[in-house]
Amino acid sequence: MIIKIFISVIVLIITSITSWLPTVEELPWGLDDLWQTSVASFKAFIEVFPPLQIVFSAFLIYLGFRLTLILIKIFVGSRVPHHD
Amino acid sequence: MKKYFFFIIAIFALAMTVSAPRVFADNGFPDPDTFSTVSAVHPVEFSCTPGTSGGYQLIPKAAGLVALSSGDWDTGSGASGADQTVVNSALLCSSQVMTLGQWNYIDGLGDNEDYLIVDLGSAIGGGFYDVLWVKEIHYTDSSTGFTFVPTNTNTRIISVTPQDNTTQATSTSFVFDVEGYINENDFDDVYDVTLEWKAKHSQVAGCEAGINSTFAICAFPTSTGTYEVRLTDLGTFTVSTTTSLLNIGQYYYTVKVTKPRFSFLGLELFTDLIVSTSTDFTLATSSKADIVSQESTNALIEFSEGIVGNTVDACVIDFSGSFDFQDCMISFFLPDREYIIDTIDNLREDFLVKLPMGYLTRFVEITISTPTSTLPTISYTSSNTSIFNGASFTFDPFETLSSTTGIVSSAVSDSNDPQNVWDIMEYPIYIVVYLTLLFMIVHDVTGVSKHRKI
Numbered sequence: 001m002i003i004k005i006f007i008s009v010i011v012l013i014i015t016s017i018t019s020w021l022p023t024v025e026e027l028p029w030g031l032d033d034l035w036q037t038s039v040a041s042f043k044a045f046i047e048v049f050p051p052l053q054i055v056f057s058a059f060l061i062y063l064g065f066r067l068t069l070i071l072i073k074i075f076v077g078s079r080v081p082h083h084d
Numbered sequence: 085m086k087k088y089f090f091f092i093i094a095i096f097a098l099a100m101t102v103s104a105p106r107v108f109a110d111n112g113f114p115d116p117d118t119f120s121t122v123s124a125v126h127p128v129e130f131s132c133t134p135g136t137s138g139g140y141q142l143i144p145k146a147a148g149l150v151a152l153s154s155g156d157w158d159t160g161s162g163a164s165g166a167d168q169t170v171v172n173s174a175l176l177c178s179s180q181v182m183t184l185g186q187w188n189y190i191d192g193l194g195d196n197e198d199y200l201i202v203d204l205g206s207a208i209g210g211g212f213y214d215v216l217w218v219k220e221i222h223y224t225d226s227s228t229g230f231t232f233v234p235t236n237t238n239t240r241i242i243s244v245t246p247q248d249n250t251t252q253a254t255s256t257s258f259v260f261d262v263e264g265y266i267n268e269n270d271f272d273d274v275y276d277v278t279l280e281w282k283a284k285h286s287q288v289a290g291c292e293a294g295i296n297s298t299f300a301i302c303a304f305p306t307s308t309g310t311y312e313v314r315l316t317d318l319g320t321f322t323v324s325t326t327t328s329l330l331n332i333g334q335y336y337y338t339v340k341v342t343k344p345r346f347s348f349l350g351l352e353l354f355t356d357l358i359v360s361t362s363t364d365f366t367l368a369t370s371s372k373a374d375i376v377s378q379e380s381t382n383a384l385i386e387f388s389e390g391i392v393g394n395t396v397d398a399c400v401i402d403f404s405g406s407f408d409f410q411d412c413m414i415s416f417f418l419p420d421r422e423y424i425i426d427t428i429d430n431l432r433e434d435f436l437v438k439l440p441m442g443y444l445t446r447f448v449e450i451t452i453s454t455p456t457s458t459l460p461t462i463s464y465t466s467s468n469t470s471i472f473n474g475a476s477f478t479f480d481p482f483e484t485l486s487s488t489t490g491i492v493s494s495a496v497s498d499s500n501d502p503q504n505v506w507d508i509m510e511y512p513i514y515i516v517v518y519l520t521l522l523f524m525i526v527h528d529v530t531g532v533s534k535h536r537k538i
Contacts, residue, residue: 003417003418003419004419004423007419007427008427011427011430011431011435014431014435015430015431015434015435018434018435018438019434019438021438021439022438022439023437023438023439023442024437024438024439024442024443024445024446025446026446027443027446027447027450032446032450035447035450035451036450036454037457039450039451039454040454040455040456040457041457041459043454043455043456043457044456044457044458044459045459045482047456048459048482049482050506050510051506051509051510051513051517054510054513054514054517055517058517058518058520058521061521062521062524062525065525065528066528069528
């Protein structure tokens with residue numbers, strides 16, 4: 001109950017503070033259409049060529065791994081084992 | 085680097101060997117899809133029972149169009165054009181194939197033009213026929229055979245008795261039964277069907293008259309029972325047992341279908357649950373203890389609603405399982421799942437769509453929700469003065485590769501588990517890609533390359 005109230009208050013504060021900000025309907029400079037076309041084509045290509053999905057998933061995992069390394073380096077700093 | 089390359093090639097070759105396409109298994113059954121005029125109409129459900137004059141009877145359970153052969157299947161004396169009972173002496177409710185003979189016409193005209201034909205088949209074991217495909221085929225194709233395929237081949241429990249939320253009479257021969265279906269994917273030589281029934285609270289004879297209904301606590305399960313059968317045939321199964329059930333009150337009835345996973349020295353140490361279902365029924369009437377239990381539960385729910393503002397599900401006493409006091413207490417301090425979902429939704433609608441977070445939200449929304457499109461083809465139209473004289477050429481580089489419509493989408497393995505090229509290549513590619521990924525991560529973590537530079 002306590003945590004529930006705490007969360008509700010935080011959400012209320014956040015939404016109140018940001019309520020005056022404009023709502024983003026689409027990406028600027030034509031990027032919205034461009035990104036939609038890109039994603040649609042990419043998904044179609046994945047359907048045609050299923051191995052691409054496997055490669056893409058592996059890429060995302062590797063990307064996550066590299067981001068994790070960066071975060072560790074930021075938070076732990078010089079205590080991270082390095083080879084320089 | 086060269087040795088890594090050979091290592092990857094070796095793994096790839098090993099994976100290709102393991103997942104090589106299997107030889108096409110010809111089960112001898114003709115493919116129903118090869119019929120020239122076959123089309124599916126509404127499925128008709130049959131019951132299959134021993135016939136009075138030998139063989140088995142297939143009886144349409146609902147109105148449907150059923151034509152009958154005069155060859156393998158005898159029509160009996162039913163009128164043409166009407167559903168009729170079918171008597172067959174050879175299939176015994178267990179065959180999956182039948183050869184069509186000469187068919188009766190069902191419109192009663194005898195012109196051999198309106199014909200229609202049946203389906204029937206695929207019941208395994210006694211009891212009910214499953215819902216079947218009904219195939220329509222022209223009279224002249226009558227010499228062709230086909231395989232009968234159940235419409236629903238999912239492993240499932242079709243029906244149980246007593247049904248959920250029903251009131252039953254006490255009986256010294258109370259019937260518990262279940263009808264279900266096991267497909268070949270869930271079948272592994274044997275499986276066990278267990279019927280369990282348990283009174284939520286049995287009414288002890290002395291309690292009924294003397295206890296104040298508000299505080300009656302003379303409740304402890306006394307009416308319980310179990311019946312277990314081991315079955316060895318896949319397909320439709322029916323398990324039934326009778327027992328004396330005289331203690332009134334509310335009951336739970338649970339059916340579990342399990343298969344042994346690991347046996348050691350004849351002992352089955354682990355079992356896998358294939359499918360289960362649970363129902364409630366009332367025997368005659370609710371007992372005093374049932375009423376007290378229900379009232380107590382309702383009071384607890386109201387109490388929790390008063391404090392937290394919504395129902396605390398963990399505090400609902402469920403006598404079919406166990407009431408977890410710890411979960412109940414935790415639920416008073418930690419938000420429930422619905423609240424968290426609502427909060428996140430509200431955050432997304434009122435906060436994440438605002439500038440500047442909205443850009444990222446929009447980016448993710450497009451990525452997730454954008455449907456696929458068609459890929460472009462390459463077209464070329466020559467000029468009228470060229471040697472092609474204005475001809476147009478179109479080339480679709482993706483047509484051959486398509487996993488759904490291309491040449492490689494054709495099944496190249498056996499009919500029981502048809503796989504195309506992509507299906508077969510999937511696991512080798514998985515192995516190569518993820519081994520490469522593993523190699524790269526290990527390479528980064530150990531810093532091999534940096535040591536070499538030194």
